[in-house]
Amino acid sequence: MESKSEQETSVRGGSSPRWVALAGIAGTLIGSLGGVAGSLLVYQQNEDTQKHAREERRADIRRKSYVDLVSEYQTWEIKANGVSNILDAWVLEKDEKESAKTYQMALDEYNKAFIPAHTRSWQTEVAVILVGTPSSGDIARKLSAAREKAAKQLGLQGTEPYNGNKYVEAVKECETLVEIFISNVKKEVVA
Numbered sequence: 186m187e188s189k190s191e192q193e194t195s196v197r198g199g200s201s202p203r204w205v206a207l208a209g210i211a212g213t214l215i216g217s218l219g220g221v222a223g224s225l226l227v228y229q230q231n232e233d234t235q236k237h238a239r240e241e242r243r244a245d246i247r248r249k250s251y252v253d254l255v256s257e258y259q260t261w262e263i264k265a266n267g268v269s270n271i272l273d274a275w276v277l278e279k280d281e282k283e284s285a286k287t288y289q290m291a292l293d294e295y296n297k298a299f300i301p302a303h304t305r306s307w308q309t310e311v312a313v314i315l316v317g318t319p320s321s322g323d324i325a326r327k328l329s330a331a332r333e334k335a336a337k338q339l340g341l342q343g344t345e346p347y348n349g350n351k352y353v354e355a356v357k358e359c360e361t362l363v364e365i366f367i368s369n370v371k372k373e374v375v376a
Contacts, residue, residue: 250312261306264299328362
């Protein structure tokens with residue numbers, strides 16, 4: 186008969202492949218879990234990188250719309266002042282024939298230079314409303330309304346005749362809003 190120690194050895198020896206198999210399976214599971222965890226970590230890092238890139242892109246678009254608004258407003262003001270200067274000369278013109286020529290010159294300047302600048306300025310205001318912060322969008326809405334008011338004071342769109350003083354007041358309102366906009370944007374972009 187076999188001694189007790191020999192039986193234990195044979196039991197251990199006989200079950201040895203089972204323990205090796207279980208250890209192998211456990212090792213495989215641990216390795217798989219490690220691989221899955223690594224993959225999840227890489228996935229999460231990729232998501233964070235993409236999110237950061239999207240935020241940077243939005244910020245770039247927002248900053249460009251802010252710069253465009255100010256630039257296009259300045260162009261608008263130059264073109265509007267050009268029309269206003271011609272209309273001032275028209276108001277002071279004594280000769281009826283010369284007055285008609287001057288008025289036609291104002292209309293030509295209005296249609297060829299002012300209207301395109303007015304349209305581009307409006308487009309940049311809409312862009313700020315769409316991509317800017319709520320406070321920037323509010324200022325852009327106010328600026329749009331003030332520009333429309335100034336454009337109407339030129340007397341070439343609508344029923345109100347040209348009034349140089351009202352036009353100057355409306356342009357000053359626009360300038361004030363642009364200054365507020367710039368101040369607001371400086372705080373936003375620097376922060």
